[in-house]
Structure formats: C-alpha cells, structure tokens
Amino acid sequence: MSIKQVRSEEEMRITLQTLTLQFGADTTPARGLCGSELEAWLNQAEDELFDQLFSRLNAQY
Template identity: 75%
Template sequence: MQITLQALVLQFGVDAAPARGLRGLELEAWLNQVEDELFEQLCSSLNEQD
C-alpha cells in the first residue's frame, strides 16, 4: 500500500496528507477512494478532449 500511495503522489500529484497515520484497512479504504476519484477525473478529462 505504501508503494501505491507513493505512486499516486509522484505520478498524479495526489495530496497524501489525509492518509498520514492511517494503517491497514483504513489506509486501504482511503487509497480505494482516492483511486476511484482519480479514475473519474482522468476519464472526464478524456471525454472533454473528444
């Protein structure tokens, strides 16, 4: 999960401050939510380009 968190920060500029101190299932839930939001943002930007 730490690798995923680092990749989100470095590759997509995600603010990881809200994840500080999270561990285990809480971190996993936060990551899932952020990944879903990022996916929606990226899909929206692709649709706008069409």
C-alpha cells in the first residue's frame, strides 16, 4: 500500500532538524529516505516522541 505524501520536502527537512535539535531524537535512520518513505518515518518518530513526552508528563502527576 502506498502512502500519499502530504508534507512538502521542505517541511520534512525542517521536521527532521526540529526532532534532532529540540528533542534530541536520533534521525540517522531517516538518512537517505525521501518522499512517502520519509513521511512515514517522520510520522512514526513523532508518534513515539509524543508517547514518550506524554508518559513523562503523566508520571509527574
């Protein structure tokens, strides 16, 4: 099944930089990916980051 690309290449590049610089995420697995493959990787990485941050927040309360 093919995933339709929704994000522009520029948006995905900015998202990769943000994941690395702001959140310390390891984005090396995304090297060499482009188009829908990169978008799928970003979606998964963002979901994992959200879950991690949400768990930390819940642990505080």
